Amino acid sequence: MSTSVPASMAGAEYTAVIKQEGAWWIGWIEEVPGVNCQERTRDELIESLRLTLQEALRMNRQDARAAAGSDFVEVKIAV
Numbered sequence: 001m002s003t004s005v006p007a008s009m010a011g012a013e014y015t016a017v018i019k020q021e022g023a024w025w026i027g028w029i030e031e032v033p034g035v036n037c038q039e040r041t042r043d044e045l046i047e048s049l050r051l052t053l054q055e056a057l058r059m060n061r062q063d064a065r066a067a068a069g070s071d072f073v074e075v076k077i078a079v
Helices: 042-068
Strands: 016-021 024-029 036-039
Touching: 016 042, 024 042, 036 042
Parallel strands: none
Antiparallel strands: 016 024, 024 036
């Protein structure tokens, strides 16, 4: 199972909200519900958020394509 993000998403930026709470660092990705992590160090947290975000995007992409069936078109939308 690949955790790589499609080339069209390479370089996309997301916003992590992070904070230290006691001995733990916790964080969320603002733009993607459900992407949240907890780690012992700030660096570990940022890496964990990055990997979790990649996996969430991959799974969301697979789910969207499966729901669309075989006759669909992908359209890029800039915000």
